[in-house]
Amino acid sequence: MEAKAMVLEKFNRPLVMRTFPVPKLREGEVLVKIEAAGVCGSDVHMWEGRDPRIRLPMILGHEGVGEVVEIKGELRDVLHGGPLKAGDKVLWSRGVTCGQCYYCKVKMQPSLCPNRWVHGIHTTCAEPPYLTGNYADYILLDQRIHFFKIEPDTDLQVLVPASCSGATTAHAFDLSGMEFGDTVLVQGVGPLGIFAVAFAKSFGASQIIVIGGTEQRLEMCRRFGATLILNRNRMSQEERKQAVLEMTHGRGVDIAFELVGEPDAMKESISLVRTGGSCISAGFGEPHGKIELDCFHDIGRKHLRLQGVWVSEVRHTHMALQLIWNHVQDFQKLITHHFPLTQANDAIRVMQTKEAVKAVLLPHE
Ligand SMILES: [Zn+2]
Numbered sequence: 001m002e003a004k005a006m007v008l009e010k011f012n013r014p015l016v017m018r019t020f021p022v023p024k025l026r027e028g029e030v031l032v033k034i035e036a037a038g039v040c041g042s043d044v045h046m047w048e049g050r051d052p053r054i055r056l057p058m059i060l061g062h063e064g065v066g067e068v069v070e071i072k073g074e075l076r077d078v079l080h081g082g083p084l085k086a087g088d089k090v091l092w093s094r095g096v097t098c099g100q101c102y103y104c105k106v107k108m109q110p111s112l113c114p115n116r117w118v119h120g121i122h123t124t125c126a127e128p129p130y131l132t133g134n135y136a137d138y139i140l141l142d143q144r145i146h147f148f149k150i151e152p153d154t155d156l157q158v159l160v161p162a163s164c165s166g167a168t169t170a171h172a173f174d175l176s177g178m179e180f181g182d183t184v185l186v187q188g189v190g191p192l193g194i195f196a197v198a199f200a201k202s203f204g205a206s207q208i209i210v211i212g213g214t215e216q217r218l219e220m221c222r223r224f225g226a227t228l229i230l231n232r233n234r235m236s237q238e239e240r241k242q243a244v245l246e247m248t249h250g251r252g253v254d255i256a257f258e259l260v261g262e263p264d265a266m267k268e269s270i271s272l273v274r275t276g277g278s279c280i281s282a283g284f285g286e287p288h289g290k291i292e293l294d295c296f297h298d299i300g301r302k303h304l305r306l307q308g309v310w311v312s313e314v315r316h317t318h319m320a321l322q323l324i325w326n327h328v329q330d331f332q333k334l335i336t337h338h339f340p341l342t343q344a345n346d347a348i349r350v351m352q353t354k355e356a357v358k359a360v361l362l363p364h365e
């Protein structure tokens with residue numbers, strides 16, 4: 001049996017269609033037929049050669065849903081719906097962690113495991129098992145992957161963003177300490193920002209203020225429950241600050257989520273948090289500059305809590321899936337572009353130009 005994949009052989013060059021033999025499965029491995037693969041913003045950075053984790057040649061794609069074709073060895077229990085078997089529809093948590101280190105075993109923070117790796121990020125297709133990314137019609141998944149079984153009549157594509165942006169945003173909320181009735185600022189309107197609006201609404205925010213620059217995406221945020229939209233291309237930073245203070249009795253927000261990955265956005269988020277509030281930053285997936293803070297005014301006297309967020313854990317994939325299941329029709333609009341596998345280069349382009357909110361590859365259509 002053979003499988004096709006779109007391979008990244010040189011940075012900034014079109015992906016190339018290649019055929020690979022499907023290797024014999026080792027104990028615990030699962031072969032999945034990919035029905036939908038998400039194109040993540042960080043795939044664009046990897047394609048551009050800006051991610052130090054990449055070894056070429058490789059198959060991109062760390063967001064996927066599909067159908068189990070074969071399992072080697074014992075039937076495995078899955079997180080929703082009993083033992084896994086051929087024919088089951090599945091989504092999986094993207095990180096593989098060691099379960100043995102200080103972070104995994106003592107601190108219960110597997111997302112910080114130094115041995116953590118992800119199919120479609122840390123994997124090369126130069127050697128077996130070759131099929132290690134989602135831009136392919138099949139993927140071979142490691143024995144340590146955690147699966148969620150999906151009801152057969154579910155729209156699978158809509159679930160794709162749960163793997164990465166949804167799970168990372170869930171992690172940010174998990175760490176935020178948000179309370180029912182809190183005022184929330186969402187800085188950024190990519191998939192992370194849109195998920196954040198939906199989570200804030202579900203967690204009972206009294207105000208959800210969104211700062212972004214794309215009208216179509218801001219409108220999407222409004223549908224998910226944003227109560228105030230601030231277009232940074234039409235308002236100065238001072239005007240935005242006045243608008244936030246007006247909505248929060250002159251205090252600033254209880255929690256700001258920085259989901260842009262720009263130093264200026266980070267600085268603005270901190271400035272809009274009330275005394276004693278929290279700034280949660282999940283926007284930085286790669287090095288992207290510095291900010292200067294006044295240690296007394298911005299941190300000490302402000303009693304600021306500043307929390308970074310890196311990737312996610314299985315529990316966060318669960319939270320993201322649940323959120324999408326609760327709002328399927330709204331999340332269907334998040335996926336703005338669909339392409340066959342052969343047009344993966346077009347999918348990367350529309351994500352790079354931000355023409356797409358989310359692009360999805362459909363290898364078997
Ligand atoms: Zn991602």
Ligand SMILES: [Zn+2]
Nearest residue numbers: 098101104113
């Ligand atoms: Zn570990």
